[in-house]
Amino acid sequence: MKLRYPALGLLAAFAAAQAIAQNTGDSPGGDSLGGNSRANPGIQNRPGGGPVKTPDPRSGKEVYRQICQACHMADGKGGTGAGTIPALAGNAKLGVAAYPITVVVRGKGGMPPFAGTLNPAEVAAVVTYVRTNFGNNFAKPVTEDEVKRLWVAPSASDH
């Protein structure tokens, strides 16, 4: 278990303290994850009461289970209501690794970016996992370096 503090970078401890300090409103600080993990404006409606700990994912499969399947479902099939959460299962768009890497790092539509919540190694692991499961067969593993080339540092919240 570790605190999933915002911005696990060089200044992790400082950034975490700062992010929590900003959350004098209603924010739990450490469990922020929308927009990007540092974007946790105190003005938003949040549980409050300080940071929350979540298990530290150790593999692409665990990242998928702990994060991705919240929307894309355990079977990778997504779903459709008023809008659609795209299926990752049997998805030809995953063939060019840069596409899923970019979506995970930067977000897309309502999906938040995960740079900062996940580190480059975790992004590489989960993209590799998705590309080799759910009926996808893109065997070439995604490397941490590939992810770093497409990395966008998380930006600050506006409150």
Added chain:
Amino acid sequence: MTEDKEAGVPTRRQLLTAIGRAGGAAALYQAMTALGHAEPTQFKGPPRLSGAKKGASVVVLGAGLAGMLAAYELRKAGYKVRILEYQARPGGRNWTLRGGDTFTELGGATQKVGFAPGNYLNPGPWRIPHHHRTLIHYCQAFGVALEPFIQLNHNAYIHSSNAYGGKPQRYKEAVVDFKGHVAELLAKAANQKALDGAVTAEDQAKLLEAMRGWGLLDKDMAYKSSLRVSSQRGYDRAPGGGVNGAPTPSQIAKLSDVLDPKVWGAMNTHLGYLTQTTMFQPAGGMDMIGKGFARQVNDLITYNAKVMKVAQAPTGVTISYQDLPSGQMREEKADYCVCTIPTTILSQIDLQVADSMKAAIQAVKYSMQVKVGLEMKRRFWEEDDYIYGGISFTDQPIALISYPNDRMFSKGPAVVLGAYSNGAAGLLLSGMTPAERIETALAQGAVFHPQSYRKEFSNGVAVAWSRVPWMLGCTSQWTEENRARHYQNLCAIDGRVVLAGEHASYYGGWMEGSLLSALDAITRLHKLAQEA
């Protein structure tokens, strides 16, 4: 004041009244701000729009609070209004689940709520700050009864797995110990001359006096267990009557426990502008507000309408939508469109607007909260632990449990909010099946009430907002960068279309944001229509 009157000098109140009469509300507000009054809300009363051009029409997309308020005020102004709503109910995220309700999330899991009559879960909004004047104004106008929401309860718990040996502490104990230890340290620093360059001797004397009084320090400026400290943090043996009435003090906790982030995190939450007392909730469930709004505009709503396309031309707008029961495509035409569809959905709809607005819609991200309602057979938190409403916080993924704020002392089953997870914890719980979320909430919430939590559990319901079919997310999120680049483009009227909702406000995820956004959007739209 009497003297002022006699001397012909107006009182502050008289001055403000005169300014208000002469210059109207805006001038009054400006003057009040200049005279040192804070402005606690941007709500200046209902918009009082009037004189719409004969036959002018507006189609509103979405029957949440923003859409219904827009429709209500625009109809009053004289517009012909229609609302298209995806769901079969009004209210949007203003939503309450009760016994007998059924909810199917994306992925197909269906939950039938088994709560007893009168019990409920508010999966979305659940509390209203006292300064959210727009919402409170319309609640009063539409006959929605509000009751206190107990945000701060000194007798509720905080729990951290890294402090106090993992044992929950009463909020009052943790907070009193925190300020006691901090006061002692600050006094020590001052007495060791560590503040000499920064603080004058006179202020240091005042500071020491403040630390002694505020921190409940003893004559040696130490924070120690005593009856005086117990007068805030509570006693081992509370005061009684008669021959054996003497109280005994409780034991303070050590500094390293008190410094845990859950302690000051909870303190900061209770100091937050949006979560400080007094807060309110509608009696009987949050959807009383949505129902109150719907009483005003229900005749305007077409339910089960899935918007597929928003087209506009110099002559008007055309909305293409699917009538869900029949599957048929239909059209609604109007002069203007107020679109309150959340951007998770709107970003996937064929929308004829400028690229700048499309980019803004793409830029808004959403958080993925989870709430779990657990029905317990009796109010053991009241009966056994003397906790009446309020919130206990934990560093586990459930983040908190919140006790019912109504019908205290009643017998029979009651519902606790068993999880309100956000961020990584929200995603973690969202990825579970509803049964797994409920099991997680039981396992983690039991830390507060180990004897009773599982034993008294009857049934539960778990809502993961990422899987709510009509939302695909919970609340909008803006980064500083996105706000600077896209917010004005999101709010600006594009031809005959204007967006509204909490995503077009600075109150992300709060009902007040939806309403203020709607009032601003229709006020600008009305002006445009009048000038057209």
